[in-house]
Amino acid sequence: MSPLSSYTAASLKAELNARGWRMTPQREKILHVFQNLPKGNHLSAEELHNLLERRGESISLSTIYRSVKLMARMGILRELELAEGHKHYEVNQPYPHHHHHLVCIQCNKTLEFNNDSILKHSLKQCEKEGFQLIDCQLTVMAICPEALRMGWPSGLPSNWSCSRSISQSEPLEQEEE
Amino acid sequence: MSPLSSYTAASLKAELNARGWRMTPQREKILHVFQNLPKGNHLSAEELHNLLERRGESISLSTIYRSVKLMARMGILRELELAEGHKHYEVNQPYPHHHHHLVCIQCNKTLEFNNDSILKHSLKQCEKEGFQLIDCQLTVMAICPEALRMGWPSGLPSNWSCSRSISQSEPLEQEEE
């Protein structure tokens, strides 16, 4: 099984067993949900729990938490810290399907984008320091067009109002000494 | 006050008052701690609280939480999601002092590194989507040399063991169709 291909129920079982762990219907269902999740979607433990509940394939919340954590540690899922106070998960698609996230800190709208050079820079830094790269996540915190149209930052109810954010017209070419 | 310079107690007060908010000894003390924090250090709310406690300048934990959140929203501090289950803060040094983080997911050792092109890529993506950039954080999750020497992943007690992490010898040049 190539590290660039997707997990199947069979390959998940194989990897679990190789570590002395077990395949279960719960783990298979969870894998299935993530494999069929439309591109650009992310699920929190709670959301995954509700989704399965609605489908009549209920799994206890404890098991949900345990499973996504395990699958993240195995490299099957990616654990994301977006801007909502809880973790989100998605299938971990290694290079070249690796992507990053643009998040509106006002409304939590999240867009994905591909950029291979970020992985390249991360690898370079790892090599320089003798680390072994596992994953890299660029999170771009920004304000979406909708929030801008609504008058961000002044026209907003006790929310973000950054007055010294990095200017979009800042010079960006030269290296600092 | 240039957006590229550091905040002083006076400029903090000016910015607070401009928004109808108030300067307090608590906020001044917290600013002072971050301004004198050695490069590469980050503080959680709890750690900041303890640090001030030890110096005999005790501030209630509620106020600590409120203050760092406020100063992050003002753009004075940067709110970091590293690998420890709680937020860390550092002074927000805009370009060209902007930096990113290489984190060992095994021991939480954190190294900083500069890389202007990441900010450039983030800006490009923001412009493409019509967003206004506030901050961007590349978090590189990896295994440090120490953990590797200890035999990661097999020689580790019920911890991370990614078998399909992005290989360091993967081809990285071509674009996907």
Add this chain to the structure above:
DNA sequence: GTAGTTTTTGCGATTAATTATCAATTAACT
């Protein structure tokens, strides 16, 4: 500087996400 107004603080209580405990169940191996 004093008074008035509004924000801020400190305390305790509260929420929300996640983890721990443990008996009952079940997957894997022989």
Add this chain to the structure above:
DNA sequence: AGTTAATTGATAATTAATCGCAAAAACTAC
């Protein structure tokens, strides 16, 4: 089929962070 150890589900516990409120303090205008 029987043995063994991992896993589940239910519940309790933990932890980071927020909330409500009365007292204290900062700004503003006299």
